[in-house]
Amino acid sequence: MELLEKLRILADSAKYDVACTSSGSERQGQPGKIGNTVNAGLCHTFTADGRCVSLLKVLLTNICAYDCKYCVNRRSNDLPRAAFTPRELARLTIEFYRRNYIEGLFLSSAVLKNPDYTMEQMIHALELLRGEYGFNGYIHAKTIPGADPALVQRLGLLADRLSVNIELPSETSLNLLCPDKGRKAIFRPMGQIARTAQENRQELQLYRGAPKFAPAGQSTQMIVGATPESDYQILNLTQELYKKYQLKRVFFSAYIPVVEDSRLPAADTKPPLLREHRLYQADWLLRYYDFQAEEILDRENPNFNPYLDPKCNWAVNHYHLFPVDVNKAPFEMLLRVPGIGPKSARRIRTARRQQTLDWEGLRRLGVVLKRAQYFITCKGYAGPHSPRREMVVRSLLDPKAFGYGSYQTSLFEDPSGLLGAAPQVQQLAEEGMAPALAAKTVEEEAVKCLAEKL
Amino acid sequence: MPGRKALIPKDLIYWYDGSYEGFLCCVFQSYQNRELPTDIWQLLRPETTLFPQVEIVTHPGQAQRVEASIRKMGPWIRRLVMYAFLNDSPDKEMKLLRFLELCYREGPQAARQLAHPDVAAVVELERQVSRESGKYLEVLRFQEREGMLGAVIRPHHCVLPLLQNHFCDRLPQEDFVIFDNSHGLALLKRGGKVEYLEFEKPVILPTPEAREKQYQDLWKAFFKALTIEERRNEALQRSNLPKRYWEYLTEMQP
Numbered sequence: 001m002e003l004l005e006k007l008r009i010l011a012d013s014a015k016y017d018v019a020c021t022s023s024g025s026e027r028q029g030q031p032g033k034i035g036n037t038v039n040a041g042l043c044h045t046f047t048a049d050g051r052c053v054s055l056l057k058v059l060l061t062n063i064c065a066y067d068c069k070y071c072v073n074r075r076s077n078d079l080p081r082a083a084f085t086p087r088e089l090a091r092l093t094i095e096f097y098r099r100n101y102i103e104g105l106f107l108s109s110a111v112l113k114n115p116d117y118t119m120e121q122m123i124h125a126l127e128l129l130r131g132e133y134g135f136n137g138y139i140h141a142k143t144i145p146g147a148d149p150a151l152v153q154r155l156g157l158l159a160d161r162l163s164v165n166i167e168l169p170s171e172t173s174l175n176l177l178c179p180d181k182g183r184k185a186i187f188r189p190m191g192q193i194a195r196t197a198q199e200n201r202q203e204l205q206l207y208r209g210a211p212k213f214a215p216a217g218q219s220t221q222m223i224v225g226a227t228p229e230s231d232y233q234i235l236n237l238t239q240e241l242y243k244k245y246q247l248k249r250v251f252f253s254a255y256i257p258v259v260e261d262s263r264l265p266a267a268d269t270k271p272p273l274l275r276e277h278r279l280y281q282a283d284w285l286l287r288y289y290d291f292q293a294e295e296i297l298d299r300e301n302p303n304f305n306p307y308l309d310p311k312c313n314w315a316v317n318h319y320h321l322f323p324v325d326v327n328k329a330p331f332e333m334l335l336r337v338p339g340i341g342p343k344s345a346r347r348i349r350t351a352r353r354q355q356t357l358d359w360e361g362l363r364r365l366g367v368v369l370k371r372a373q374y375f376i377t378c379k380g381y382a383g384p385h386s387p388r389r390e391m392v393v394r395s396l397l398d399p400k401a402f403g404y405g406s407y408q409t410s411l412f413e414d415p416s417g418l419l420g421a422a423p424q425v426q427q428l429a430e431e432g433m434a435p436a437l438a439a440k441t442v443e444e445e446a447v448k449c450l451a452e453k454l
Numbered sequence: 455m456p457g458r459k460a461l462i463p464k465d466l467i468y469w470y471d472g473s474y475e476g477f478l479c480c481v482f483q484s485y486q487n488r489e490l491p492t493d494i495w496q497l498l499r500p501e502t503t504l505f506p507q508v509e510i511v512t513h514p515g516q517a518q519r520v521e522a523s524i525r526k527m528g529p530w531i532r533r534l535v536m537y538a539f540l541n542d543s544p545d546k547e548m549k550l551l552r553f554l555e556l557c558y559r560e561g562p563q564a565a566r567q568l569a570h571p572d573v574a575a576v577v578e579l580e581r582q583v584s585r586e587s588g589k590y591l592e593v594l595r596f597q598e599r600e601g602m603l604g605a606v607i608r609p610h611h612c613v614l615p616l617l618q619n620h621f622c623d624r625l626p627q628e629d630f631v632i633f634d635n636s637h638g639l640a641l642l643k644r645g646g647k648v649e650y651l652e653f654e655k656p657v658i659l660p661t662p663e664a665r666e667k668q669y670q671d672l673w674k675a676f677f678k679a680l681t682i683e684e685r686r687n688e689a690l691q692r693s694n695l696p697k698r699y700w701e702y703l704t705e706m707q708p
Contacts, residue, residue, distance in 0.1 A: 003672065004671065004672055004675055007672055007675055007676055007679070008675050008676075008679050011675075011676050011679040011680055012679045015679065015680045015681075015682060016682070028623060029622075029623035029624050029625075029626050030626070031626050032626070032627070033626070033627075034624075034625060034626075034627060034628075035624055036620075036623050036624045038591075038620075042591055042592045043592055043694075044592050044593065045592075045593065045677065045695060045703065045705055046690075046691045046694040046695040047677065047680045047681045047691065048681045048686055048687075048688055048691055049681050049682050049683075049685040049686050049687050049690070049691070050685075050687040050688075050689075050690025050691045050693075050694060051680075051682075051685075052694065053677065053680060056676070057680070058676075092672065095669050096669070096672075096673060098596065098598070098603065098625065098628065099595060099596045099597070099598070099603070099669065099673070099704070100594050100595055100596050100605070100621075101595065101673050101704070101705075137624075254685075256682065256684045256685075270684075271684055271685060273685065347568050350566050350568055351566065351567060351568040351569045353566065354563060354564070354566045354567040355567045355569060355570065357569055358569075360569075361569030361570075362569070364568070364569050364571065364574040365568055365569050365574070419685070419686075419687065420687070
């Protein structure tokens with residue numbers, strides 16, 4: 001088979017893996033080798049679905065012994081199959097890397113024969129790339145559930161980041177949809193990676209030249225919308241993964257029907273993109289905004305509000321805590337003001353040590369005053385004069401939920417905006433209402449309902 | 455330096471050679487004469503003004519003294535000044551001079567008043583430059599020809615010096631050249647040495663050799679295969695990667 005055809009098949013099979021980050025590792029170039037890594041990671045391009053491409057993301061092979069129901073590569077699916085030789089893969093990585101197409105390699109694989117055999121093949125390919133080809137750039141490798149711990153160890157010494165996908169948010173769902181992978185097979189390597197990484201950090205403190213084990217940590221991903229778990233369950237699991245296994249990232253992937261099966265949602269189900277988006281927003285609140293999962297959702301409200309991002313939703317529910325004085329409020333509280341993100345919060349903190357902030361000053365710092373105005377006071381601004389509740393709510397609504405993209409195009413111009421809109425909007429549109437009218441109707445409804453809550 | 459007196463505004467226009475040293479000499483001159491000019495030009499402009507124009511000649515010695523005074527105020531201020539100077543904005547010199555005056559007068563702490571108009575202006579200049587140079591670390595594309603790598607970019611700001619370390623560190627074995635078509639400046643790394651060359655006409659990369667073509671096709675095929683059709687969202691693509699970067703992107707060519 002030609003290399004071009006192979007690449008097409010093995011990239012196509014890998015594309016549902018969402019993680020494509022090259023972050024968490026800072027390594028300088030070395031004479032005689034090729035490559036370095038940048039801590040923040042670099043996104044080299046963006047595909048037509050708007051997702052970033054950072055790494056050459058391919059499977060070593062898509063020939064699979066397993067039959068996981070939700071997966072394109074399952075044994076029973078009729079699909080062209082291919083496999084790279086280690087040398088083909090190494091050469092391709094180097095040639096792409098030299099041209100600055102990519103930051104490195106994301107290597108995953110279907111289960112060829114059995115987990116151990118597959119991992120050995122992956123290790124062989126990475127050893128060739130790191131050794132003979134002198135590749136010093138980023139490598140993200142996926143461990144195969146059920147493989148020997150000794151192989152996970154070897155893989156971690158070659159890769160910057162490791163990942164074990166937990167696939168589905170609960171054990172019941174896992175047993176139902178992928179009977180070949182047990183819960184144990186997933187959490188055991190995750191625990192092993194977390195422990196080894198910790199030991200490795202201690203080793204590195206004692207001896208700087210010690211070989212590094214997965215310096216960019218580990219990540220995981222799960223499919224959202226294939227099974228009945230609530231957002232609260234998913235977010236709690238996410239928080240636990242960060243705390244217990246020190247994961248660097250948890251990725252979510254909106255379920256896209258790839259097969260007709262009685263245990264799965266109907267094949268014409270739309271991917272729950274807005275829900276996925278809300279999960280990522282909540283995930284950011286956990287990682288950068290000092291939120292706890294229980295503050296974002298709880299047993300009574302186990303699912304995200306489709307019209308508000310989770311931070312604005314929190315502010316609506318805690319409206320009595322506002323307004324806060326930007327010149328005095330603790331940093332953690334600044335982070336909770338709608339319209340102030342970590343960057344502007346840090347700028348405010350730096351600036352207010354030197355000067356008293358007024359309205360113009362906040363604007364210069366980059367605070368989104370359209371939202372923040374209802375939640376702050378500053379020098380010369382004592383907060384809004386008895387604001388109409390509808391106005392407050394309207395400023396907080398997430399335009400995405402109503403089909404307004406980041407480009408401020410409305411559904412009049414671009415009906416494809418419906419893809420990421422709230423399910424209620426999609427439903428009205430499906431029933432024959434003009435998309436723009438559907439969006440407006442749902443928006444007014446949401447404003448009324450939220451204003452009452454305030 | 456802190457505690458210096460304020461400069462007195464004067465109806466004068468400075469003009470200099472456009473180099474960083476030249477600009478530092480403008481700072482020197484304005485302190486020597488205790489004057490704040492109304493504007494600073496790169497080279498003499500043909501337009502007529504009511505104000506007298508003063509040519510500032512570049513003296514390496516003066517530039518060094520100003521450079522030392524900036525260095526003394528810490529890495530944050532030095533970075534702001536150097537990055538902001540690479541900005542293509544026509545009023546960067548005046549913004550920088552006002553910013554430096556503030557720092558000299560009140561001490562380096564003044565630069566932390568991020569909401570101060572003179573600080574915010576320079577921070578914004580710096581932000582634009584580092585954003586663009588950061589983007590070019592990602593979207594620059596090399597082509598191979600006769601064993602050497604070449605790339606063309608067309609940035610708003612003069613980001614080439616900020617790309618140098620990254621690519622030299624990353625590709626120690628390679629010889630490469632990056633042409634900045636907007637500024638007529640090229641970064642050439644050959645045999646472990648780096649030099650900057652000026653050129654007149656915009657560079658057009660030649661049609662690729664067979665082997666190069668093969669890798670370009672592989673990359674395009676990979677790029678295409680990655681799109682998930684059910685999620686197609688070109689507006690999101692454009693907001694993450696504005697069209698002005700597409701000109702030299704291999705994967706965006708037909």
